[in-house]
Amino acid sequence: MQQAIIELFQTNPQVAIMISLLLSVAISILGVVPSVFLTAANLIVFGFWGGLLLSFAGEVLGATVSFFLYRKGFKRLNDTRAFQYPKVQKLLQANQKEAFALIISLRILPFIPSGLVTFVAAVGQTTFFTFFIANMIGKIPAIVIESLSVYQLLHLSFEWKIGVTILGLGVLIYIMKKVGVVGRSS
Template sequence: MGHWNVQHISDALDSLGWIGHIGGALLVLVQTLVPFIPFIVVAGVNVLLFGFWTGFIVNYVFACLGAVIAYWVAKNLGRTWVQRKLAKYSYLDKFNEKLKRYGLWFIAGSRIIPVLPSFAINLGAAVMKVRTRHFIIGTLIGKAPMVFMESLIGHDLLHFGQHKGRLLVLLILLAVMLAVGSYYKKKWTRAEPVGKSGKKV
């Protein structure tokens, strides 16, 4: 995350007053719908723009709102397109099996341990017709720790001299979570053994 770029974007938005603050919030919404840049960059912008706690709340609320909008649109308007979009994820069948079985809690867990990209969770839940209530609650639970962590990492990267120790701990924790997500992704993409009867075991 380039310090100058984040600082520049934050300063530019701040110079616009309340319009810029709305722009910072909408930036999170757009990033959630169309992930054109890493979320941590947007999180850093808003932490600078609003201060840490308000920035975290803005990041969290609009990330959740963006996820719900993506889910609703995919569920009601773009089902065929979504199925084509998700076809490239070979492990999605396993994800869908667990989504059917565990619903709300699997959505929450997948938000915390990044097995799938966030937008794929939104679209996959829509295709599998997960109940809206379950999707929203699972998203609210699961996004809170990750958005908090990414907001804090963004903050500490921008104030590196003051928070080197904490930043190191956060980066190690994030690396562990990514490694766990990668492990399950590989596990789900491996072909299941076939028994003599021809059935998967």
């Protein structure tokens, strides 16, 4: 996927930035597709700082568009049974100060899906202004960490990439066993 994006950028250099931003918006709207492949492509094609800034702009733009779409399409869902769990209600009913702090803290954590944070903020009581500012502040350290990580991975030798992949798969299997997704007996 990453290589296809790089080729798309390289064959369309005059609109590569626009393509990257549109892909960021699409990834944000879908809410479950990881953006790491796009970040990697941005870093390779536009350099570290250019790729980092473009990835940041794309993440902010994508979250903004998603917020409006989710708010328009799903606002009435916050009264359904799916949102009656106490922790979800806390996020949905948070005042602006609480929502601001929650959004920043959830954006910084790399394992919390961005789409979920945007969705809950959009269907909850969070104003657009609170969401936008908190999202931008929280995305700064998140995108810097992601960009540095991707940049380092791109520059590892083949042997190290194999080792990191094996380690990552091992950690994933371990977590899945702990959560109970893998290894259940019928």
